[in-house]
Amino acid sequence: MTGIKIRKLVFTYPDSKYPVLNNINLDFEPFSWTAIIGHNGSGKSTLARLIDGLLSPTAGSIEVDGIQVNESSLGQIHQQIGFVFQNPENQFVGATVADDVAFGLENRQVAQNEMGEKIDKALKMVGMSDYKNTAPINLSGGQKQRVALAGILALMPKIIILDEATSMLDPLARQEILSLLQRLKNEYNLSIISITHDLKEIELADKIIVLNDSQVVKQGTPSEILKDKELLLEIGVGVPASQQLQKLLVERGINIPNRYLNLEELKNWLKQQLQ
Numbered sequence: 083m084t085g086i087k088i089r090k091l092v093f094t095y096p097d098s099k100y101p102v103l104n105n106i107n108l109d110f111e112p113f114s115w116t117a118i119i120g121h122n123g124s125g126k127s128t129l130a131r132l133i134d135g136l137l138s139p140t141a142g143s144i145e146v147d148g149i150q151v152n153e154s155s156l157g158q159i160h161q162q163i164g165f166v167f168q169n170p171e172n173q174f175v176g177a178t179v180a181d182d183v184a185f186g187l188e189n190r191q192v193a194q195n196e197m198g199e200k201i202d203k204a205l206k207m208v209g210m211s212d213y214k215n216t217a218p219i220n221l222s223g224g225q226k227q228r229v230a231l232a233g234i235l236a237l238m239p240k241i242i243i244l245d246e247a248t249s250m251l252d253p254l255a256r257q258e259i260l261s262l263l264q265r266l267k268n269e270y271n272l273s274i275i276s277i278t279h280d281l282k283e284i285e286l287a288d289k290i291i292v293l294n295d296s297q298v299v300k301q302g303t304p305s306e307i308l309k310d311k312e313l314l315l316e317i318g319v320g321v322p323a324s325q326q327l328q329k330l331l332v333e334r335g336i337n338i339p340n341r342y343l344n345l346e347e348l349k350n351w352l353k354q355q356l357q
């Protein structure tokens with residue numbers, strides 16, 4: 083079980099007067115998908131870096147799976163957490179896809195005779211076995227993110243943090259990588275934390291955390307958060323198309339359910355009404 087417990091967390095960058103995060107209390111349930119949303123500069127990436135121990139809290143505490151995140155526990159924490167960033171190009175170090183996946187394993191000093199099997203398994207998990215000997219530079223954006231993911235999965239983390247990991251992908255590649263992550267999460271009991279501005283990605287979460295003005299201003303399920311149009315506009319996420327359509331239907335006097343419906347649910351509801 084890998085949950086994360088954050089208590090009274092404060093973080094101020096050394097050259098800044100004001101905290102980026104101020105008195106944050108949060109729980110991330112094990113095996114869950116949590117989306118962190120908020121406008122640019124609201125502290126989402128900073129929070130992720132604090133969870134991974136890349137930054138140290140100014141005050142307060144973070145526990146990952148019962149282990150306090152601090153300098154002496156960094157090795158243990160990094161074994162549990164894998165990061166996927168926005169631009170996969172920045173994550174590549176190997177001349178081939180296989181070399182690249184090997185990099186993290188080499189850092190962990192995995193024995194040479196176990197390496198091949200682990201690389202093959204990770205590439206199979208992300209559907210990239212056929213590209214083992216390809217140079218990463220020759221892959222599409224979606225394929226690059228799959229390889230970056232394989233490099234992380236080879237290390238068998240329990241938590242994957244996606245820091246705007248799908249933001250550079252086209253809609254199809256984005257959908258593919260999100261479906262892959264959903265499948266992997268269920269198959270391997272992973273916890274996912276996704277920092278995102280993308281509504282499709284937000285909808286996948288079990289829980290959404292909204293950051294604003296260095297605080298957690300709201301937490302809830304996608305249906306609770308995505309029907310709050312004012313909040314979504316304030317943090318620059320935009321209002322889901324289904325919500326805009328729902329509003330239009332209500333204005334036309336159509337008696338539509340008073341809860342959040344995603345596009346698929348709205349389509350099905352309309353179909354039923356028209357039968």
Ligand SMILES: Nc1ncnc2c1ncn2[C@@H]1O[C@H](COP(=O)(O)OP(=O)(O)OP(=O)(O)O)[C@@H](O)[C@H]1O
Nearest residue numbers: 095097098102120121122123124125126127128129
């Ligand atoms: N290394 C740093 N030193 C000083 N200030 C920083 C540093 N990194 C980030 N900041 C500041 O901290 C605030 C939060 O940044 P952070 O990257 O966590 O926000 P974010 O919500 O992830 O933003 P975005 O959506 O644009 O990625 C911003 O005001 C940013 O300028």
